[in-house]
Amino acid sequence: MVLLGTIVNGICIVLGTFIGSFLTKIPEKVKNTVMQGIGLSVSLLGIQMGLKSEQFLIVIMSIVIGAVIGEFIDLEDKLNRLGLWIEKKIGKRAKGDIAKGFVTATLIFVIGAMAIIGSLDSGIRQDHQVLYTKSLIDGFTSLILTTTLGVGVMLSAIPVMLYQGSIALFATQIERFVPTAIMDSFIVEMTSTGGLMILAIGLNLLGITKIKVANLLPSIVIVAILVTVVHQLS
Template sequence: MPTGVIINALSVVLGGIFGGFFGEKLSDNFKKEITLIFGVCSMGMGISTIVLMKNMPAVVFAIILGTAIGLLLHVGEMVKTGATYMQKPINQLFGKQTELDAKEFQAQLVTIIVLFCASGTGIYGSLDSGMTGDHTILIAKSILDFFTAAIFACNLGYVVSIIALPQFVIFFLLFIFAKAIFPLTSPVMIADFKAVGGFLMLATGFRMVNIKQFPTADMIPAMVLAMPFSYLWTTVILPML
């Protein structure tokens, strides 16, 4: 039973509804300042997983090559297009809920799509949940996701709740295939994988506090390359050095 996956998806749904409903009652200054705090939390969580890194060259190479692949395949543009389609049915049901211009709306929505769906914590938590039945990681992530969804929904509206759909699909598939994937991994590979996810969360934090708009969506393919590169570095390259 994917209990952790369900709880995590529900936290995004409920957070989005809560923020969409109460958003107008909160001052713009409150929403701006609390978003900065969540950005700092994201950066802190990213740093806490980056320090777990075992093979720096493999992690760095995975991030650079993965981002290059994402840019060439226009992953970021595809996510932005998907974000626009997500907004349309919400606008038809509830009317336009945000005063943000289209560019800023897309930027914020892409930021939280990556944060909810492509974090190392969420992906590893889904694998761990499927393999061991321990849902602790995903439940802990759900707490942060609820409040993050609520705050962003104050600016973006109920559309934030829809992000729970792709999040659930991704995490559920990982949960299902965990028994096939997890035995092929090692503690070193998992640590490097979580480190790559940490870099994504760090970049997401920079976006949330408007320091730099890193191409976080285009960085997603790096998550796929993380474990294979870690394995190759450990078993093939290191013995040659």
């Protein structure tokens, strides 16, 4: 089921909000330890995905070229500005904690590499592992946010599911236009490249690094180009 990972993600956000509504205060040390545990788990997932490459030179070149493009256009900064713009626009039209909780949670859950990589994985490979991991992170995050921002956090499940579901459904149509050999190679190398980004997210969660993961997203497009070139030359 293509949308299974997306649906699970939405359910985890709702459940996290529901549980958080009954918790008035969570000790800071509990939050930190849980997030560190999640960071370790995300890092392990990234390592597993990264080791799947059959042509690691493609992965390296994709990350390098993608990083240059991402930094040149400063994708992460633009996404952050978009988030601030949306928050400002909605904030003018809506008042109260519900609006604030909705906007804040949506920006956190939607703007990120895991949402894109996980949705592509769901659509192309029917593999929901990345979105399942994201679901756990979002579930705990929504729980924490609810204790301070209220039940408006629950509404963020709607745009999250629409956004990720759209990407997953779009990804299922790629195979109709791309030869099987190229698609198979792209899936393997995209998984490995995406795995490095997932590892970066895990390291960021652990506080070890401050990698601008969004600036690496162009690497996915570079993977597709390089795989196609290699296939044509072979």
